[in-house]
Structure formats: C-alpha cells, structure tokens
Amino acid sequence: MCLLEDNAVDVAFITETWLTDHANAITADIKSYGYTILHEHRSDAKGGGAGLLFKSSLQFNPVNLKVNGITTFEYSTASLTCSVDMKILCIAIYRTGPIAKKFFEELDVLLGVATLKSDYMLVGGDFNIHVESVNSFSSELEQLTASYGLHQIIHQPTHASGGTIDLLFDNSNILDPSSIKVDSQCALSDHYPILCSTKNILVNLKKPKVISVRDLNTIDKDLLSSNILEVVSSFELHDQFHDSCLDFFKKLHDTLDHHAPLVQKTISVAAHAPWFDSEYKSQRKLRRKAEKYKNKSLHHKIMFEEIRAETTIMANLKKKQYYSSLLERNKGNIKAIYNVVNRELDRKQDHILPEAQDIGLLSKKFNEYFNEKIENIRATLPSISSSCCVES
Numbered sequence: 120m121c122l123l124e125d126n127a128v129d130v131a132f133i134t135e136t137w138l139t140d141h142a143n144a145i146t147a148d149i150k151s152y153g154y155t156i157l158h159e160h161r162s163d164a165k166g167g168g169a170g171l172l173f174k175s176s177l178q179f180n181p182v183n184l185k186v187n188g189i190t191t192f193e194y195s196t197a198s199l200t201c202s203v204d205m206k207i208l209c210i211a212i213y214r215t216g217p218i219a220k221k222f223f224e225e226l227d228v229l230l231g232v233a234t235l236k237s238d239y240m241l242v243g244g245d246f247n248i249h250v251e252s253v254n255s256f257s258s259e260l261e262q263l264t265a266s267y268g269l270h271q272i273i274h275q276p277t278h279a280s281g282g283t284i285d286l287l288f289d290n291s292n293i294l295d296p297s298s299i300k301v302d303s304q305c306a307l308s309d310h311y312p313i314l315c316s317t318k319n320i321l322v323n324l325k326k327p328k329v330i331s332v333r334d335l336n337t338i339d340k341d342l343l344s345s346n347i348l349e350v351v352s353s354f355e356l357h358d359q360f361h362d363s364c365l366d367f368f369k370k371l372h373d374t375l376d377h378h379a380p381l382v383q384k385t386i387s388v389a390a391h392a393p394w395f396d397s398e399y400k401s402q403r404k405l406r407r408k409a410e411k412y413k414n415k416s417l418h419h420k421i422m423f424e425e426i427r428a429e430t431t432i433m434a435n436l437k438k439k440q441y442y443s444s445l446l447e448r449n450k451g452n453i454k455a456i457y458n459v460v461n462r463e464l465d466r467k468q469d470h471i472l473p474e475a476q477d478i479g480l481l482s483k484k485f486n487e488y489f490n491e492k493i494e495n496i497r498a499t500l501p502s503i504s505s506s507c508c509v510e511s
Contacts, residue, residue: 120152129174132243134213136168147465159195169195169213184232191222208237212244230267243287251283275301279309333379394441406430
C-alpha cells in the first residue's frame with residue numbers, strides 16, 4: 120500500500136492476491152488507505168487470485184462478463200468511468216502452470232465478450248509467457264490480442280529471474296508509453312511493479328458527500344432552556360390540533376437554529392488510515408530517500424534495510440496504539456466494539472427482507488402480524504376492574 124501511495128497510483132492491476140474470501144482484514148486495511156479492491160479469489164485452494172484496486176474517489180463498477188468455465192487463468196473485471204461517452208474496461212489476468220492451447224482458446228472467448236462491453240480496454244497482469252523473444256507462444260499471444268486491437272506496451276524485464284512476463288495491453292492508445300517505469304529496485308516480490316500514466320484523460324470523480332450539521336457543543340444550555348420555556352409559556356393553541364403541532368415545532372426549530380444553525384459540511388469520499396500521523400509520514404519519507412540510494416553501496420543497502428524494518432515496526436505500533444485506544448474508549452459498549460471488529464474485518468451485515476412481488480400485500484401482512492401480536496399480548500394480561508375504591 121505504501122508503494123501505491125508513494126507513487127499516487129489511482130488504478131492497480133494485482134495478481135497472486137492470495138486472498139481466501141471476498142472480505143477480510145486485508146481488504147479492510149486496503150480500504151483504510153482510500154482504495155477499493157475488486158477481486159476473484161480461489162475458494163478451494165491457496166494462492167493465486169486476480170484483482171483491481173481503485174482509488175475510492177473514482178467512479179468504477181464491477182463487470183460480470185458471464186464467461187463461465189475458464190480453467191487456464193484467473194481474471195477480474197471492472198469498468199472505470201472517465202466521461203459520459205468513455206468507460207475503460209479493465210481486466211486483470213493471472214495465468215500459471217504449463218502453457219496449453221486451451222489458454223488461448225479461453226482468452227479468445229473472454230476478449231470476444233469484453234470487446235462488446237466497451238470500446239476502451241486495458242488488459243494487464245502476470246501471463247507467465249516470455250515475450251522478450253519470439254517463440255510460438257509469444258507469437259500466438261500477439262496475434263490473438265492484435266485481432267482485438269490490443270497492443271502490448273511492456274518491453275523491459277519484469278521478473279527477478281529475467282524475462283518479460285508481466286504484460287499490459289492497450290487497445291485505444293490510452294496509456295503514455297514514455298511514462299512506463301519497471302521498478303527493478305523494489306524488493307516486495309520477484310515480480311517488479313510496473314508504473315505508467317494515462318494520456319490527457321479527464322476522469323470523473325465521485326461527488327463528495329455534503330451533510331448538514333449543528334455545532335451543539337458550543338450551545339449555551341441555560342440560555343437555550345430559558346428560550347424554550349419562553350416558547351412554551353407564550354404559545355397559543357390553534358383551532359386545529361394539527362396546526363398547533365406544526366406551529367409549536369416550528370418555533371422550537373427556529374429557537375434551535377438561533378443557537379446552533381445548520382451548516383453544510385463536505386465529506387471527502389476517500390478514506391484515510393486513522394493511525395497515519397505526521398511521525399509515520401516523516402518515517403516514510405526517510406525510507407523513500409534511503410531506497411533511492413540502496414544500490415549505491417553495501418552500506419547504503421544495509422541502511423535502507425534497517426530503515427525499512429523501522430518503518431514497518433512503526434506502522435504496526437501505530438495501528439496497535441490506535442486500535443487499543445479505540446477499544447478502550449468503547450469499553451463496556453458491546454455494540455460499538457462489534458462495529459469496530461466488523462469494520463476491521465470488512466464484514467457487512469446483510470439486510471434480509473422477505474421477498475414479495477406485491478409491496479402493498481407485504482405491508483398488509485406486516486400490519487396483520489403486529490395487530491395479532493398485540494392482541495395475543497393483551498390476552499395474556501390480567502383484567503383490571505375499571506372501578507376503584509379510595510379509603511379515607
């Protein structure tokens with residue numbers, strides 16, 4: 120995640136996610152950095168997986184290509200909205216194992232369906248096919264993708280063992296080839312991160328959420344109480360009860376507006392890690408600086424490894440301190456603690472409602488159910504005589 124933030128990445132194609140379910144602590148951690156992950160995972164085995172990460176401020180949607188029976192590779196698909204008439208279909212692909220003819224057949228089917236979804240398409244991932252040299256597999260892949268207007272733009276080694284096996288295809292000249300950078304100095308994996316930029320494309324952002332709030336903490340409570348009593352004591356009833364209620368609540372509302380007027384507040388769509396403070400930001404800057412010089416000498420390499428370890432330890436410590444404090448503040452509040460745990464495990468509670476084709480009939484059944492329930496409760500209550508006796 121630090122790599123994405125350091126390079127201001129908006130969209131990332133991810134392979135070998137190793138995720139075992141749709142939502143867990145890892146996906147929750149990704150969200151805390153202001154990203155959303157759409158992915159396909161292996162439900163019956165470890166490893167593998169393909170996914171797409173988007174900045175949460177972008178407009179994107181998962182896309183179901185409805186291509187079933189794919190066995191030679193894994194893929195994840197989503198659509199990124201750039202403008203009213205431009206949506207980029209992004210496909211992350213992970214292929215492993217021996218190269219078989221069936222792979223090209225299944226890829227052909229997938230791309231055939233994908234091209235019907237959008238005129239703009241980016242396909243990227245770990246294909247595990249060496250394209251740095253001409254061979255039967257690289258030639259067949261080139262011919263197949265070219266038939267759909269896709270052009271492969273990565274020509275540098277992408278693996279620690281050499282060879283170009285992580286590929287990126289563009290069918291509409293969306294990406295700027297001069298911006299491509301294969302970071303061979305990154306030690307996160309034996310596959311090198313590939314960074315590149317789009318050309319001048321305007322991307323629609325999600326509209327920020329605007330809410331109305333009152334600053335209740337600054338209210339003079341004594342003065343507010345006095346003003347409310349004045350409203351109550353001076354209030355005159357109307358002929359109609361309904362009109363009296365409306366007028367009374369309006370006067371109370373006006374009184375509250377006077378003491379704490381409604382103000383609009385814009386909330387950013389993108390989330391930020393709550394434990395991410397200035398000390399950790401400074402440590403990350405120090406780590407990035409050391410990373411630039413790590414290949415200069417053995418001393419610089421050792422220094423970088425030490426700073427990187429310190430940065431990781433600090434991040435874990437900041438997280439531990441934040442969540443310990445959060446749980447301590449909510450000590451005894453079981454509901455709040457459950458909310459914290461569910462959020463950090465990226466759990467969402469499903470709202471299950473009964474199925475019904477006729478909403479009117481459904482509401483009628485609800486009404487009958489509660490009426491019957493009240494009648495049953497009343498039937499269990501002891502009867503009370505309406506007469507009473509007062510002794511002097």
